[in-house]
Amino acid sequence: MAKELKQLTKRAENYSQWYNDLVVKAELAEQSPVRGCMVIKPYGYAIWEKMQAQLDKEFKKTGVQNAYFPLLIPKSFLSREAEHVKGFAKECAVVTHYRLKSSEEGNSVVVDPSAKLEEELIIRPTSETIIWNTYKGWIHSWRDLPIMCNQWCNVMRWEMRTRPFLRTSEFLWQEGHTAHATREEAEVEAQKMLKVYADFAEKWMAVPVLQGVKSETERFAGALDTYTIEAMMQDGKALQSGTSHFLGQNFAKSFDVTFLNKENKPEYVWATSWGVSTRLMGALIMVHSDDNGLVLPPKLAPIQVIIVPIYKGDDQLKAISNKLQPVINKLEELGISVKYDDSDNKRPGFKFADYELKGIPVRLVMGGRDLENNTIEIMRRDTLEKESVSFDGIIERVTTLLDDIQANLFEKARAYRDAHVYECDNYDEFKERVKDGGFFLCHWDGTAETEAKIKEDTQATIRCVPFDYEQTEGVDMVSGKPAKCRVIIARSY
């Protein structure tokens, strides 16, 4: 393990390689033989399950219900919304046949040409089209509204360059789709769900996010407005971590979904959609982890406390175990997940390195000397600080420490982020500094031309017009034209 750990690239050497190494070595995910698709391993999936459980609870609190819509979408559905098809046609996996048969040589299988579909089906890249086609049958009067459905599912967007969790051809996500009687209600819903995402990112993932609205260029294909939460990674790049779209009446018009209002007149329905994906795993990993491995916020750690006895012989192990068992029981009663590792086929040093790599927030170690002295060693993964403390009161010490770690990870990430947000008014300076990462608050003239030039010159993009920022009018640093507000510009994943 010591040797394997050495193989974890240092962040300072190559941040990107460090990430790829970590994903594999911490057993979160691995590449599959299918291009751009990953296998999410049990340890990675356990973190995703914790995310899902909490998000699902928050969605349901707002009145959202889960449902399930088909994986496959008739090709023609895509074309109905003009922007939508432009956005997704280039990355669709297409099902054209429904049967294989033996090859003539008999040693392999080939596509059976007689089983060609009349209309090709695409694997959903997102489900607005099939869902709005379904909502047509559900919505007749204002009494049927609002409808608020969510589904947890897999989607497919054929990507040429992929990275585990951050960009994969298949990914897991949730997509919420709501239908409303008024524009106002839909806009409120879209913003409400952005708030749910922001709260989850900050309170559960300990990842600070900036909320804002996307420029037209960066909007979801078919939306009137796309709201976003943007997180900063340790290399200063942005990661779009969740989006919520106000879709206006675009999909209702494309799929002819109207309702009779209280005056008995037909109106098109107003829509939102919103989603977060396994991309959140990428944010979680990249924001907190270090050169020793993963660092997990306690609220999302599958194992929160690892306990390792150090012993010589069965008698000492038994004595230590007897002393520790009530602590394990009590922690579990409190809803804390504990692993007790008394395996004898690995050395303590190996165990320590392994659990650091896996990011387990708190480690307790008890040896023969501790037994004599009624002490125990406690280590926190975030700072790697350890101390020997009295065994009495260890329960409270652990619970308090878990809260501390959760808070500390957030504060640390926020301090880093805040130290890397800059106001900038000079394009030459911007071009030079943006290479090193960071979020740049710059005046923007609102044109797609300026946006395109910045991207071409620097690879950086407008992440959003931030909320919660006191805007002033000014001058666009690129075009010199008047600008109504500052936007956040950054390189991104």
Place this chain on the structure above:
Amino acid sequence: MAKELKQLTKRAENYSQWYNDLVVKAELAEQSPVRGCMVIKPYGYAIWEKMQAQLDKEFKKTGVQNAYFPLLIPKSFLSREAEHVKGFAKECAVVTHYRLKSSEEGNSVVVDPSAKLEEELIIRPTSETIIWNTYKGWIHSWRDLPIMCNQWCNVMRWEMRTRPFLRTSEFLWQEGHTAHATREEAEVEAQKMLKVYADFAEKWMAVPVLQGVKSETERFAGALDTYTIEAMMQDGKALQSGTSHFLGQNFAKSFDVTFLNKENKPEYVWATSWGVSTRLMGALIMVHSDDNGLVLPPKLAPIQVIIVPIYKGDDQLKAISNKLQPVINKLEELGISVKYDDSDNKRPGFKFADYELKGIPVRLVMGGRDLENNTIEIMRRDTLEKESVSFDGIIERVTTLLDDIQANLFEKARAYRDAHVYECDNYDEFKERVKDGGFFLCHWDGTAETEAKIKEDTQATIRCVPFDYEQTEGVDMVSGKPAKCRVIIARSY
């Protein structure tokens, strides 16, 4: 609603149509525009979520961990296991391209021929191949075993004749895949998971099941043994509700997965796989429901208690609500899901019919007279019995009644099933009686020929060689040859 309810076909008239009606009218699911694929509506999905939650808990208790493997499988993987490809090639959805483009007329999208895949990908019909290809990288020594992974996902088997939940081209399921060092351990695992399924069916779904082993003809494609749980529907037909497979070393050999045993010699790994799907929803619906609609066992009902106030004017509503609120609070504290429906845009009669249709186990109704007399009306959905009882002690009454209903549904289904299991030794008698449904215990000579003849003559199939049945040798009723045991023969879904 009264009118709509009339449209629910009676079971005695047309059981099959009754089922289809019920699925739609109780808002469980509906057909989608994609052939053979359904939309699972929020109420149906809420039941499935309850099933998932409990099963997931039971799996994890046995040491199983969740993971996620790719949706798409390279076509060549299928061919590696000879029986497997025979079983699934005929019903595969095949992805051949990864991009669409605008048609020349510009008004639609067409498949882009330049984006043809080198090797076609199939949408997983089941994941043994991709998982065993992955396990090859995870397994080196006996120390790496056992591996016990499960995934909750969608799968696709192109079906020509589909019915909601029972047989759909896309369905949701879980598939467990385990890898073991010894044959014995794998066999024990396969049987253990069958037991988990049987317990879940009986204790949670209140559906009695017979456990047994499949004949060779009915085995999973690639298995050495397939264990099954078989439930009886109200028309006497069988529904295979879950299967667990002992796969031997077949997939390990096909994907070259070996481990070094304790003597440092390479051996092929032993495997199991096991799954239940949204088919369970079909069993749940068909076993308990009646001509008034759905009947749900309390443990799986999304709403367990519906409370309806009957009132004239706001003052009376307020008085009734004040009286009921502590009851609602207390029930919720006890973990019971309650809905209080004081909406004023539907008549009580409509509400009653609707909640019966939805199968809510317990209904409480309080009107002005009840308020005066300190009484409340309580109705149980399973028997439709109602009585007026004292308001005092209503909490205990409700909790006891929920338990009673759960037990009663199981006993009722078991009594029905037991009354329709027959020993039969005469083929003419069998052919006549099997038309009316039921499970027939018949001696079987063990040949595929006899099995095929029975199927051809009667559409009935061998469901399993039952466990927990005292076997005696005898004479095959079809061939007259000696038979070692009796098998269960029935028509099935």
